[in-house]
Amino acid sequence: MIPDITFEVIKKGFGHLGTASNDKMPAHTDTLGAVVNDRKDSITFFVRKTLSEKVLSNLQDNGKATVFIGVVSHEAYQFKGQFIEARNLTSEELEMSEKNRTNFIEVMSEMGLPKPAIERLFGVEPDTGITIKVNEVFVQTPGPEAGKRIDT
Amino acid sequence: MIEEQHLPAMQGMFPSTFSTCSKNGEPNTTVISQVWYVDEEHVALSFQFFSKTRKNIAENPFGYVTITNPMTMDMYGLDIEFVRSETDGDLFDDMDMKLQAIASMSGMEDVFELKAADIYKVHKVSELPL
Numbered sequence: 440m441i442p443d444i445t446f447e448v449i450k451k452g453f454g455h456l457g458t459a460s461n462d463k464m465p466a467h468t469d470t471l472g473a474v475v476n477d478r479k480d481s482i483t484f485f486v487r488k489t490l491s492e493k494v495l496s497n498l499q500d501n502g503k504a505t506v507f508i509g510v511v512s513h514e515a516y517q518f519k520g521q522f523i524e525a526r527n528l529t530s531e532e533l534e535m536s537e538k539n540r541t542n543f544i545e546v547m548s549e550m551g552l553p554k555p556a557i558e559r560l561f562g563v564e565p566d567t568g569i570t571i572k573v574n575e576v577f578v579q580t581p582g583p584e585a586g587k588r589i590d591t
Numbered sequence: 592m593i594e595e596q597h598l599p600a601m602q603g604m605f606p607s608t609f610s611t612c613s614k615n616g617e618p619n620t621t622v623i624s625q626v627w628y629v630d631e632e633h634v635a636l637s638f639q640f641f642s643k644t645r646k647n648i649a650e651n652p653f654g655y656v657t658i659t660n661p662m663t664m665d666m667y668g669l670d671i672e673f674v675r676s677e678t679d680g681d682l683f684d685d686m687d688m689k690l691q692a693i694a695s696m697s698g699m700e701d702v703f704e705l706k707a708a709d710i711y712k713v714h715k716v717s718e719l720p721l
Contacts, residue, residue: 464653465611504618505620553662553663
């Protein structure tokens with residue numbers, strides 16, 4: 440079971456989905472939202488296929504995945520697990536992503552970054568859901584607890 | 592390899608993402624505050640914590656890091672390989688000073704501490720198709 444304390448970060452944060460090829464060369468892609476699945480043992484991460492080709496190829500090869508997700512407060516978690524599937528996103532998932540991306544664009548704009556630039560990445564909707572069965576969860580918030588495993 | 596167009600993405604204004612892989616093929620991904628330009632073929636990353644990243648690099652020196660130009664959002668992926676650590680000198684001092692400034696701005700002075708400037712050779716730079 441994915442711990443409840445991580446749900447808000449999964450829902451509101453943006454992440455980076457990491458993989459490695461069979462010859463141990465790492466690659467990652469940005470995630471633009473995510474949803475915990477009903478059984479609370481897997482997460483579907485929303486990505487753009489054009490930015491994720493190497494990641495998708497690695498997942499097909501060996502299935503090993505890791506995802507760092509954080510929010511502006513620096514609270515962050517790392518989820519490690521096994522690739523289940525890549526699929527199209529539902530209208531509900533696209534709506535969730537849009538809400539998150541719109542909020543993130545506003546936050547970044549307030550920090551002084553040019554809105555048209557931010558929209559090049561966060562203004563484009565994701566088109567692929569990558570589902571990972573989560574086996575381990577670690578704290579990634581900077582500080583003494585960083586790296587600590589959370590019971591699942 | 593590293594050209595002038597990449598330099599704005601290496602000023603620490605937008606966080607970078609760094610992925611490594613253990614000897615058993617387990618990937619790990621984390622966020623770092625800055626990738627430092629060293630020369631046309633090398634970058635430096637800050638070593639702050641004895642982390643999974645550091646353990647992986649000791650086992651397998653290859654990494655992948657993405658950098659972002661905050662003014663345009665142009666993103667670049669760098670295939671890199673660990674070369675050495677530096678614990679003093681101009682580069683270390685520059686990185687330490689900048690890290691303390693970032694820590695101060697984010698209220699994390701007690702958390703961020705530069706242990707070393709890790710130097711990586713850049714094998715390839717790719718622009719991501721936004």
